[in-house]
Amino acid sequence: MKQQWRARAGTYASIAFLALTMQAPWSSTASAQEFPVAIVVHPDSRVDNVTFDDLRRIFTAQQQFWGDNSRITLLVRAPVARERKIVLERIYGMSEDQFRQFWIGKMFRADVASGPKIVYSSEMARELVAAIPGAITFLPLDAVTSELKVLRIDGKLPTEAGYVLR
Amino acid sequence: MCNVVLRRAALLAATLVWVVCTPARAQHPDASHSRFTGFLFGDVTFAAAEGDAAEGFLMGQLVGHGNALLTERLSFFGELSATARQDGYAFEVERAIIRYDFADALKLSVGRYHTPISYWNTAYHHGLWLQTSVARPELIRIGGTYLPVHFVGALAEGSLAAPGIAISYEAGAGNGRGALIGRAGDAGDVNDEIALVGGVRIRPDFARGLQVGGSLYTDRITTEVASADERIGSVHAVWDAGAPELIAEYAHVRHEDDASVVSTSEGFYVQGGYRLPGVLSGFKPYARLERLFVDDADPVFESLTDYDATIAGVRWDFETVAALKAEFRRDRRSGGEWLNSFFVQAAIVVPSFEAAAF
Numbered sequence: 001m002k003q004q005w006r007a008r009a010g011t012y013a014s015i016a017f018l019a020l021t022m023q024a025p026w027s028s029t030a031s032a033q034e035f036p037v038a039i040v041v042h043p044d045s046r047v048d049n050v051t052f053d054d055l056r057r058i059f060t061a062q063q064q065f066w067g068d069n070s071r072i073t074l075l076v077r078a079p080v081a082r083e084r085k086i087v088l089e090r091i092y093g094m095s096e097d098q099f100r101q102f103w104i105g106k107m108f109r110a111d112v113a114s115g116p117k118i119v120y121s122s123e124m125a126r127e128l129v130a131a132i133p134g135a136i137t138f139l140p141l142d143a144v145t146s147e148l149k150v151l152r153i154d155g156k157l158p159t160e161a162g163y164v165l166r
Numbered sequence: 167m168c169n170v171v172l173r174r175a176a177l178l179a180a181t182l183v184w185v186v187c188t189p190a191r192a193q194h195p196d197a198s199h200s201r202f203t204g205f206l207f208g209d210v211t212f213a214a215a216e217g218d219a220a221e222g223f224l225m226g227q228l229v230g231h232g233n234a235l236l237t238e239r240l241s242f243f244g245e246l247s248a249t250a251r252q253d254g255y256a257f258e259v260e261r262a263i264i265r266y267d268f269a270d271a272l273k274l275s276v277g278r279y280h281t282p283i284s285y286w287n288t289a290y291h292h293g294l295w296l297q298t299s300v301a302r303p304e305l306i307r308i309g310g311t312y313l314p315v316h317f318v319g320a321l322a323e324g325s326l327a328a329p330g331i332a333i334s335y336e337a338g339a340g341n342g343r344g345a346l347i348g349r350a351g352d353a354g355d356v357n358d359e360i361a362l363v364g365g366v367r368i369r370p371d372f373a374r375g376l377q378v379g380g381s382l383y384t385d386r387i388t389t390e391v392a393s394a395d396e397r398i399g400s401v402h403a404v405w406d407a408g409a410p411e412l413i414a415e416y417a418h419v420r421h422e423d424d425a426s427v428v429s430t431s432e433g434f435y436v437q438g439g440y441r442l443p444g445v446l447s448g449f450k451p452y453a454r455l456e457r458l459f460v461d462d463a464d465p466v467f468e469s470l471t472d473y474d475a476t477i478a479g480v481r482w483d484f485e486t487v488a489a490l491k492a493e494f495r496r497d498r499r500s501g502g503e504w505l506n507s508f509f510v511q512a513a514i515v516v517p518s519f520e521a522a523a524f
Contacts (some may be wrong), residue, residue, distance in 0.1 A: 053329075053330070053371045054327075056371075057327060057332065062325060062327070062332055062369075063270055063325075063327060064267070064270055065267075065269050065270050069268075069269050070238075071238045071239070071267075076524075093374060093407075093408060094408065095447075096486075097483065097486045098408060099524065100486050100487075100524045101486065103524045104205065104296075104487075104515055104517060104524070105289075105296055107203055107205070107231075107233050108205060108207075108231055108291060108293055108296060109288065109289065109291065110233070110243040110261070110263060110265070112233075113201075113233050113234070113235035113241035113243075113265070113267075114201045114203055114233060114235045115203060115524055116524070118524065
């Protein structure tokens with residue numbers, strides 16, 4: 001009986017050791033999740049802070065112009081990226097299918113003349129948001145570089161407690 | 167007659183002066199803004215029905231739609247359809263809109279629209295894939311006469327955001343109904359009376375997906391059998407927050423003929439649906455109740471009758487861009503015999519490359 005218990009304990013210990021040393025996929029996801037999602041705009045933008053309701057209006061194209069009357073160009077990361085998942089959940093409240101159907105509907109209704117520009121990497125998002133006046137996008141905070149402007153949401157930066165896009 | 171022409175000329179001149187005087191950036195085709203997105207909508211329906219209604223496989227409308235953002239502010243929307251008939255296909259320009267966006271609060275456009283007198287008319291257009299049910303409600307049926315489906319003219323629209331609420335509006339002037347009241351006055355106004363339309367919609371931030379609104383429409387109708395002043399009022403309430411869908415709409419039509427005889431008709435529908443959770447999230451059961459009460463003495467609506475219908479169905483989105491709908495309908499006209507029908511419809515949207523990447 002005692003030997004059986006020892007053998008079982010040894011098996012459990014081996015499994016735990018393997019899980020820790022092999023760096024299972026969920027462990028890397030957990031470290032990536034530490035970075036909040038930053039909302040970034042063209043460096044010349046006069047906007048510093050938006051409310052979460054304003055952000056939702058911008059991302060759903062209810063608001064298509066900035067305060068200085070320049071057109072907002074929305075850049076959205078292609079599927080699978082973690083930051084896209086967070087934005088779809090928190091800002092849109094939609095699944096991937098609902099998100100696609102939402103934009104097709106918007107364009108068919110002529111609510112918008114074009115949908116969001118899709119970007120396929122953080123590098124592409126950085127380059128375009130820095131190049132297009134009026135552009136706005138989202139990036140994991142560790143991918144934000146100094147030439148971009150990070151917006152406060154309801155007065156909070158991504159590093160501050162209570163930031164909404166975590 | 168002279169006054170009408172002068173009034174129109176003054177209106178046009180005032181609009182032109184205002185547009186020219188409004189500061190706007192120099193416009194040029196710009197690689198960062200110039201974009202084209204296209205869609206193709208199609209549907210095929212199998213119908214089994216009592217009475218004289220068409221049965222078997224019915225080819226629906228094939229609809230092509232394109233959005234072109236030409237500069238930062240100038241855009242064009244086009245929608246063409248091919249509709250199956252017994253003797254071939256009928257081609258139609260459904261929408262053709264040239265729009266200039268001054269700001270969120272003001273977008274001016276000219277062209278052919280779906281009249282913003284009904285929520286359904288401007289939310290789903292001709293794309294059956296977009297709407298939950300197999301067919302439109304009777305009061306805004308394509309080819310119907312109760313409400314003017316199309317509108318040719320000019321439209322100002324915009325949205326105003328206040329803390330906690332978003333308000334949208336439309337205001338337009340155009341040709342109104344044609345000599346055949348089911349059609350818009352595409353080749354010009356059939357009389358010298360401008361049709362006017364205006365509407366307001368409110369969306370509160372605290373209830374995502376909730377919208378309430380109302381519209382007014384006035385016109386002078388001139389047909390071979392009747393002429394009358396038309397006044398339409400409609401209200402709607404919509405809650406479409408993902409899983410639940412609730413759409414309720416009411417429209418009242420008033421006609422006053424040259425002898426000051428007034429006829430009134432009214433119609434409404436209420437549609438509810440719910441997208442199932444979890445592994446069944448592709449399925450959306452729905453039901454709709456609709457009524458249309460037409461004044462028998464109204465010469466403008468001489469071909470229109472009372473209508474009652476109850477429908478129930480299930481929509482299955484088996485792919486992001488395709489849906490299969492099964493629907494049972496029980497309806498009657500002029501208080502006559504109830505008729506049962508069953509429909510199965512496959513509806514699809516084919517997005518262009520750019521839209522497919524969403």
